[in-house]
Amino acid sequence: MNKVTMKDIAEMAGVSKATVSMVLNKKDASISDITRNNILKIAKEMFYIPNSIARSLSTKKSGTIGIILPDITNPFFSEMARAVEDEAESLEYNLMICNTDNDIHKEEKYIQLLISKLIDGIIFMSGGKSNENITLLKKNNVPFVLVDRYIDGYKDYYGVFSLNNQGVRNGVRYLYEKGKRKIAFVKGSENLEISTQRLEGYTDEMKNYGLYDEKYIFEGDFNVEGGILATQKIISTFNNLDAIFYSNDMMALGGMKVLLRNGYKIPRDISVVGFDNIQMSSVTEPELTTISQPIYIMGKKACSILIDVINGEIPDDKQIYYETNLIIRGTV
């Protein structure tokens, strides 16, 4: 049997499609109760499901937003996506998820796809130098909100971020107050603003204490493997470190594994600090001391800003910078 359309309902009810459309879309101020109820009843009986593709073509809106992120398998991003989806759902939008693997070409491909689907707006977690892709978005009048990751030259666009620099400074200060002096730092290797900001936080605070030494800086990808590799290098270079500060939790998890495996007791022999406060950070034993970003809140906020913009409303703030928090747990 074929899908039932407004035409079917109209015929059944002896009215026009226009009337059916108005009733079903609650633009029925002027429709008589009797025909309204009749139409509603018939629609229900026939299990009518509106064809939102047809609707989109006519309204030029899809009721869908997209989220562009490096990898949904990474807890930071899946938690963010989940937050965005929760907010989108409550505002009656739905979400299309695109994994870019930090590949600028995949990113572009997906943006084209989203545009071709008449996407209403995009939550954008960039994989690096996305300037051209942003231009594509602007050229097509697609609203977007940057989350977590800044993009050069778009600092004044809608965005939701954390105060990375301050977060790392607080972490370093905490370590200092706990008597740690030899503090290594694993920076992110990708060409990202957040890597730089976190590194600067470390550098500034260490200099502040007269503790800065370039040799304490290592590098790794923002994932477990990155933490593993960097830590192997670290422990083969130093054997008297007080602490290691990782640029994110996934790295720190990888790092802890290497440390434990090599006989280090955490925090007795060495302290560890991460960044993000993903759910997994409280699952390890000992639990990871980390700098939290309000991931869920950031995701919801980004989504609500986006939807404001879509609806032509002006959000209170163009950029929001969230404070981070030092989450004291068991690794320091």
Added chain:
Amino acid sequence: MNKVTMKDIAEMAGVSKATVSMVLNKKDASISDITRNNILKIAKEMFYIPNSIARSLSTKKSGTIGIILPDITNPFFSEMARAVEDEAESLEYNLMICNTDNDIHKEEKYIQLLISKLIDGIIFMSGGKSNENITLLKKNNVPFVLVDRYIDGYKDYYGVFSLNNQGVRNGVRYLYEKGKRKIAFVKGSENLEISTQRLEGYTDEMKNYGLYDEKYIFEGDFNVEGGILATQKIISTFNNLDAIFYSNDMMALGGMKVLLRNGYKIPRDISVVGFDNIQMSSVTEPELTTISQPIYIMGKKACSILIDVINGEIPDDKQIYYETNLIIRGTV
């Protein structure tokens, strides 16, 4: 400036929209080289992006598939989603992700939504008693593939599963061979076939060795918290257990945390086995011994079956049951 359409290209090239459409869709066997090249050139110059909504309305296909899962934040599902997306992308489909939180009503809402978007097919990871929702899918002729989770009465429909029973049996056998006798089991608390199957695997194998005792069976949700709660109960009940077998890795991670925190050394004092082999299971220290499901392969396979069905092809198998593997690591 407005979006460029086929009409614009047609005018520019001095041909009809039909011709443009044929060229751009490579149905251009009969188009002369000269007009083809001209059209292609103009489309490029104008940065033409096709309106796939209009296309969908006309073809009644969306080029999109949906995945319905409980929670993208759970690594098992995010890994599965990622696999599905990779396969979909390579076949030029894209993916819409829907989180149901195991809530049957959210599930229904999303199915309606997907139908209204003319979704071409659905990968379905059910949250429980989804029979009515499946009926909705069938009534609307939407192809679907069940993954991981069986649904009562739909055992003969397209599906990709693991041999849960056999997997747990192998795990219990391994423990037995390692000299473990007092083996507790934490079953899943949700009303799911996979819970039952895994429990049966445990029961059967324990009986086989004459080791079965109901009092060794505990229950928990399929997440970290579930593992934590169950394990607290377990260690307050027994203090001489040889091993705990958890129905999935997330539980096992929660369980290990409780055990370590309470002074147990793993595996010296107690052994732990999980199920799934999510990526996180090799991040903990000690690494988790577990029963692997080929998550990535299952996701890709499910997606390719679905797309075969969408294209009217008949897949080789309606149901696929993957073997599990015992992954020996550090917790036994």
Added chain:
DNA sequence: CTGAAAGCGCTTACAG
């Protein structure tokens, strides 16, 4: 080798 025309299922001024 190419075009005119109808159709996909909606929405939306406009008219009455």
Added chain:
DNA sequence: CTGAAAGCGCTTACAG
């Protein structure tokens, strides 16, 4: 209070 008609941007027989 309701309907006729045009339009959204494509695709697809069909005709020539």
